[in-house]
């Protein structure tokens with residue numbers, strides 16, 4: 001059986017699981033995202049405490 005590397009990004013405020021990064025895909029637990037236009041950095045909103053958590057994605061559109 002293959003071991004699957006999973007990176008989990010948690011909210012720094014309440015420790016809720018916000019992003020799960022699996023090989024080949026990134027699962028964002030809450031669909032509310034925002035993009036910082038100049039840099040393309042993406043943040044996801046914590047479902048529990050509404051804090052913004054930076055996610056390992058880049059908006060390139």
Ligand SMILES: [Zn+2]
Nearest residue numbers: 011014046049
């Ligand atoms: Zn939170």
